Amino acid sequence: MWLPSYGLPVPIRLGRAEVKGKLNEGPIWALGAMSGTSLDGVDAALIRTDGRDILEFGDSGYRAYTDAERKVLRGVLGRWPGDGLEEAACVVQDAHAELLAQFPQAELVGFHGQTLAHEPQGRGTHQIGDGGVLAEALARNVVWDFRSADVALGGQGAPLAPFFHFACAKWMGATKPLAFLNLGGVGNLTWIDPRFASPEEDGALLAFDTGPANAPINDLVAERLGWDCDRDGGLAAKGEVADGALELFLDESYFRKMPPKSLDRDDFSLMLDLVRELEDADAAATMTAMSATAVMLGIEHCPCPPERILVGGGGRHNPVMMKMMAAGLDIPVEPVEAVGLDGDMLEAQAFAYLAVRVARRMPTSAPGTTGVAAPVSGGQIARVSR
Ligand SMILES: Nc1ncnc2c1ncn2[C@@H]1O[C@H](COP(=O)(O)OP(=O)(O)OP(=O)(O)O)[C@@H](O)[C@H]1O
Numbered sequence: 001m002w003l004p005s006y007g008l009p010v011p012i013r014l015g016r017a018e019v020k021g022k023l024n025e026g027p028i029w030a031l032g033a034m035s036g037t038s039l040d041g042v043d044a045a046l047i048r049t050d051g052r053d054i055l056e057f058g059d060s061g062y063r064a065y066t067d068a069e070r071k072v073l074r075g076v077l078g079r080w081p082g083d084g085l086e087e088a089a090c091v092v093q094d095a096h097a098e099l100l101a102q103f104p105q106a107e108l109v110g111f112h113g114q115t116l117a118h119e120p121q122g123r124g125t126h127q128i129g130d131g132g133v134l135a136e137a138l139a140r141n142v143v144w145d146f147r148s149a150d151v152a153l154g155g156q157g158a159p160l161a162p163f164f165h166f167a168c169a170k171w172m173g174a175t176k177p178l179a180f181l182n183l184g185g186v187g188n189l190t191w192i193d194p195r196f197a198s199p200e201e202d203g204a205l206l207a208f209d210t211g212p213a214n215a216p217i218n219d220l221v222a223e224r225l226g227w228d229c230d231r232d233g234g235l236a237a238k239g240e241v242a243d244g245a246l247e248l249f250l251d252e253s254y255f256r257k258m259p260p261k262s263l264d265r266d267d268f269s270l271m272l273d274l275v276r277e278l279e280d281a282d283a284a285a286t287m288t289a290m291s292a293t294a295v296m297l298g299i300e301h302c303p304c305p306p307e308r309i310l311v312g313g314g315g316r317h318n319p320v321m322m323k324m325m326a327a328g329l330d331i332p333v334e335p336v337e338a339v340g341l342d343g344d345m346l347e348a349q350a351f352a353y354l355a356v357r358v359a360r361r362m363p364t365s366a367p368g369t370t371g372v373a374a375p376v377s378g379g380q381i382a383r384v385s386r
């Protein structure tokens, strides 16, 4: 049973000590949870893994933030350090505890938390939500704070899904280089050479954030029309791309910077300024083209063209964005469902997979994925006293 964390002095035990017993032997059912930059809610998914191979995909779930909760989270976005963080952490912990309690079969939990600020070379990377509180609430060991160790060792701390993407490529039986693209609030790409035996080997992976994806479009339609998002690209489909604004956007040095590289949700708030004078539909079309073109430029950084691009995240539901990418690339661009994966749950599954790797001291990032000096096993483990 979970306990509400508000104001309760919950005993927390944190540690880097290796998890003994069952968690260290053979495959286990791990539950991953992700609260992404779109701030829509929490995704949770079970996978059965030994930290190397994916043996089975299990149940999944989603718990939307209420309007009141989202307001609390929006209020602290980008603020680190700042006021109101405790209340926001409680929102994140309680929403996760409520959802994750629905998965009693989970033997270990991977809890990403909510990113508030991400500035690897500055303030650092900060995800709110305390794994210790969640561990006590769920009576399960919880792996959390996945990004800090990588940043401490000179890495970007993001993206972290690439090791899981590598396992997905193996699960699919891929034999030629391919790419996974996540179109969330921010976009991120993983280029994979599946001929390597393990993801930490030099040359197996190259990963980076491509640019903004849906977050600025959401902000545009929220500001102008009070909508959550440009559903199915309906507004963008009616507009015309303003080439001048698109070119100014593409002049940003980020796109020429060699990966690994990563972004914070609002690093491209410039996008909103560039479309300020445009009609709603033209602004949406132009911003959609900006996100799509950022992906095309990203592909140019890959060591060789991927055989196919498999797309996860909410942006794959936007046919305008998908068509723009497909039109600009000579490579098939398909939703991950084409290979039997669930594009809404990939990130939650990734943190389930990574949790097992952390518990077993296996690396979760490498020079090719985050720019960290050497492969590192990040994460803290909050263990429950039973
Ligand atoms: N049918 C749709 N049409 C257009 N856009 C959609 C649709 N469905 C989802 N989206 C977009 O996808 C977003 C959610 O994507 P997702 O859940 O992958 O993001 P996230 O996980 O919060 O972000 P990140 O991966 O950056 O952490 C929504 O906010 C919306 O902008």
Ligand SMILES: CC(=O)N[C@H]1[C@@H]2OC[C@@H](O2)[C@@H](O)[C@@H]1O[C@H](C)C(=O)O
Residues within 6 Å of the ligand: 036, 037, 115, 118, 125, 157, 158, 159, 160, 161, 162, 182, 184, 185, 186, 187, 188, 209, 262, 263, 347
């Ligand atoms: C700091 C942070 O939370 N970054 C997120 C964000 O959302 C998408 C992109 O930017 C990616 O770098 C990352 O999330 C995914 C899950 C990752 O780490 O792979």
